[in-house]
Amino acid sequence: MxxxxxxxxxxxxxxxxxxxxxxxxxxxxxxxxxxxxxxxxxxxxxxxxxxxxxxxxxxxxxxxxxxxxxxQPAGAVARYETRVGDNHHHVVCRSCGAITDVDCAVGSAPCLTASQDHGFVVDEAEVVYWGTCSDCATARPHE
Amino acid sequence: MxxxxxxxxxxxxxxxxxxxxxxxxxxxxxxxxxxxxxxxxxxxxxxxxxxxxxxxxxxxxxxxxxxxxxxQPAGAVARYETRVGDNHHHVVCRSCGAITDVDCAVGSAPCLTASQDHGFVVDEAEVVYWGTCSDCATARPHE
DNA sequence: GGGTTTTTCTGGAACGAATCAAGTAAAGCC
DNA sequence: GGCTTTACTTGATTCGTTCCAGAAAAACCC
The missing domain is CATH 1.10.10.10 (Winged helix-like DNA-binding domain superfamily/Winged helix DNA-binding domain)
Incomplete structure (x- = not known):
């Protein structure tokens, strides 16, 4: 291809x-x-x-x-994707590790603003949403 | 103590x-x-x-x-802190690995809303701001 | 204080992900 | 096609972390 x-x-x-x-x-x-x-x-x-x-x-x-x-979500090995340069984020399933893209919630380059920067020059805001994917939620509802 | x-x-x-x-x-x-x-x-x-x-x-x-x-910021070893339960985030220096706390930008439990959840039940939004700390910025301005 | 349960110790061994080092092969410029 | 530079191969090594098992110590209930 x-x-x-x-x-x-x-x-x-x-x-x-x-x-x-x-x-x-x-x-x-x-x-x-x-x-x-x-x-x-x-x-x-x-x-x-x-x-x-x-x-x-x-x-x-x-x-x-x-x-x-x-x-590289905490506790997991490195993963890679070709979708670059659009400031999107990820939802990660705590149970099975599945990852899905999520568009940035607040506009184009939004999350780039920290409430206090403590003198840091921030160039990227990485957001990881942790949760349970629908498959895992169905398989074992109360875990 | x-x-x-x-x-x-x-x-x-x-x-x-x-x-x-x-x-x-x-x-x-x-x-x-x-x-x-x-x-x-x-x-x-x-x-x-x-x-x-x-x-x-x-x-x-x-x-x-x-x-x-x-x-555990990507590419670093596990780190620990006692400040829990207040949904705060971190700024991480790409150069020296220094970490500083940052209060949540948008209220109390704000970032918890993804723009699309793809069926995931999200319970936490983790934000890592990547940048350069003031020390490193001073030490080598163009890197 | 006695007895039970849980935690820590010793001293390893083992793990998987990632990296290093030196030699060989291939890509691309002329 | 030849040459230089860059990429790939092979094989070993590092690193943080986890697991192991039995023995010893400490914490807590009574």
């Missing part, structure tokens, strides 16, 4: 186009919010043998370049 | 009052947002030999009981 598009994005970020990089972008496009282990599996399904290092490197490079966003 | 107060809190939570538990509470009271390693050091300074297990156990028990709150 849109391999061309991934290539274009990589070049736009002055990054070399390699098969692992394209495969990682494709994997994250297909399944947002997956962890590194899953990305490795998906890339290997696509390309055959790829070292886990390569995937770790690619994820770091893509994060640094702003092509993917790394998210 | 207010050892009495820590005792009272422990009893209120139906927990036994032990020296390590009181020492952990005192340490976190004195220096909020420290990591486990630092808690171990502080407790040992106070009490002498204490196993790292004991501290890990205590931190877990206190977290489960709601006497301390565990926070």
């Amino acid at each position: 849109a391999t061309r598009e991934h290539e274009t994005r990589l070049r736009a970020a002055s990054l070399r186009v390699t098969r692992p990089r394209v495969a990682v972008l494709a994997a994250l496009q297909e399944r947002p919010h997956v962890d590194t282990e899953t990305v490795i599996e998906m890339v290997r399904t696509e390309l055959g043998a790829v070292s886990h290092q390569a995937v770790y490197d690619v994820l770091r490079v893509l994060s640094d370049a702003g092509l993917v966003r790394r998210i | 207010a050892t009495r107060e820590h005792e009272t809190r422990l009893r209120a939570a139906s927990l036994r009052v032990t020296r390590p538990r009181v020492a952990v509470l005192a340490a976190l009271q004195e220096r909020p947002h420290v990591d486990t390693e630092t808690v171990i050091e502080m407790v040992r300074t106070e009490l002498g030999a204490v196993s790292h297990q004991a501290v890990y156990d205590v931190l877990r028990v206190l977290s489960d009981a709601g006497l301390v709150r565990r926070i």
Whole structure:
């Protein structure tokens, strides 16, 4: 699928186009919010043998370049998504770890205002909504 | 210091009052947002030999009981604080990892409203403001 | 104070996620 | 096609954290 598009994005970020990089972008496009282990599996399904290092490197490079966003809810492993630059947030299920996107509640770049900044220069406000997803709520109502 | 107060809190939570538990509470009271390693050091300074297990156990028990709150900004180790139950947030320095409390911006339990909940039952909204603290901003202005 | 329950100690071993290091392969410029 | 730079491979290592088991100590009920 849109391999061309991934290539274009990589070049736009002055990054070399390699098969692992394209495969990682494709994997994250297909399944947002997956962890590194899953990305490795998906890339290997696509390309055959790829070292886990390569995937770790690619994820770091893509994060640094702003092509993917790394998210890491407390107590969970790092996860990645290709939706970047729109200041959206996440709902995380305490029970099963499922993650879903949530648009920013208060406009475009809203949450960026802390009530007191204590001299910090704040450049991002990250919001994580914790709760129970509908599946888990149905499965065990009182937990 | 207010050892009495820590005792009272422990009893209120139906927990036994032990020296390590009181020492952990005192340490976190004195220096909020420290990591486990630092808690171990502080407790040992106070009490002498204490196993790292004991501290890990205590931190877990206190977290489960709601006497301390565990926070874990992405890419950092777990940190703990005694300020609980008031829905406050944190500013984190990307450069040095310093953490400072920030009162909730929009009232008492405000951020608890996501724009779409996708069927999730949300019980907490955690906000992390990322930025640069004044020390780091002064030390290296353009980084 | 005696007895029961819970916690802590010792001293490991084990874990998974992530990183480091040095050599090999591939991408892209000419 | 050759060359330089950047990426990937392989394999080992770190780090925070958890788990283990039995023994010893302390907390609390009476």
